[in-house]
Amino acid sequence: MYILWFLCVSFWFQTDRFEEARHKMVTDQLAKRGIKEKSVLEAMRKVPRHLLVPESQKDNAYLDRPLPIGQGQTISQPYIVALMTEQIHPEKDMKVLEIGTGSGYQAAVLAELVKEVYTVEIVSELGKKAKSDLKELGYENVSVKIGDGYQGWAEHAPYDAIIVTAAPEEVPKPLLDQLKEGGRMIIPVGPVGQTQELLLVEKIDGEIKKTKKSLVRFVPFTRSPQAD
Numbered sequence: 722m723y724i725l726w727f728l729c730v731s732f733w734f735q736t737d738r739f740e741e742a743r744h745k746m747v748t749d750q751l752a753k754r755g756i757k758e759k760s761v762l763e764a765m766r767k768v769p770r771h772l773l774v775p776e777s778q779k780d781n782a783y784l785d786r787p788l789p790i791g792q793g794q795t796i797s798q799p800y801i802v803a804l805m806t807e808q809i810h811p812e813k814d815m816k817v818l819e820i821g822t823g824s825g826y827q828a829a830v831l832a833e834l835v836k837e838v839y840t841v842e843i844v845s846e847l848g849k850k851a852k853s854d855l856k857e858l859g860y861e862n863v864s865v866k867i868g869d870g871y872q873g874w875a876e877h878a879p880y881d882a883i884i885v886t887a888a889p890e891e892v893p894k895p896l897l898d899q900l901k902e903g904g905r906m907i908i909p910v911g912p913v914g915q916t917q918e919l920l921l922v923e924k925i926d927g928e929i930k931k932t933k934k935s936l937v938r939f940v941p942f943t944r945s946p947q948a949d
């Protein structure tokens with residue numbers, strides 16, 4: 722009986738501790754740095770980032786920095802996730818494609834904001850883990866595919882928006898093709914191992930318009946050997 726009571730209290734304490742850290746993250750790291758979109762702040766106040774990062778990183782989940790997520794990959798710091806999410810102007814009726822599922826955190830943030838999320842991950846261990854974690858957290862509007870995101874996910878195209886969370890040297894052509902007219906894509910582009918430019922890519926009257934947003938550092942966009 723005493724043990725049960727102890728477990729309940731410590732579980733409550735842990736939950737409370739993470740919630741407090743998350744709210745502080747939204748205020749100090751996002752709102753104070755200029756993230757204005759209320760729905761994005763709200764979504765990031767809600768998504769339990771500590772349950773999507775590896776157990777060893779749980780206590781670091783709400784810190785202002787990128788974190789290792791296994792397989793040599795990293796999840797961006799919360800501010801970059803917020804910045805990219807805000808750039809696509811999320812709306813409740815949108816269908817969004819993400820390339821680079823990683824931990825599933827960005828997908829979960831999107832799932833709070835839009836109707837359908839399709840996300841592609843090239844490292845199968847990461848994709849499988851994210852898929853089961855997202856299911857466990859109850860995100861039923863997210864579909865995860867293991868594959869080379871260079872090809873996008875043609876079956877569900879066109880997309881209102883695309884978020885790419887690994888850095889290719891150029892914007893992949895299939896992603897441009899799968900972007901809806903009037904759609905927005907946010908993508909870090911640049912040479913491997915160097916600082917990249919975060920680009921907003923818009924399709925306006927069939928024309929592609931690129932706007933530089935800021936300098937960022939993402940893991941490289943890899944290609945599967947059998948891909949073209």
Ligand code: SAH
Pocket residue numbers: 790794795796797820821822823824825826827828841842843844847868869870871886887940941942943944945
């Ligand atoms: N959005 C993730 C962070 C991603 S880190 C999150 O919220 O946790 C970048 C991810 O892109 C890594 O998991 C990496 O394996 C993946 N990636 C790299 N190249 C890729 C490609 N060609 N297709 C799909 N995923 C790719």
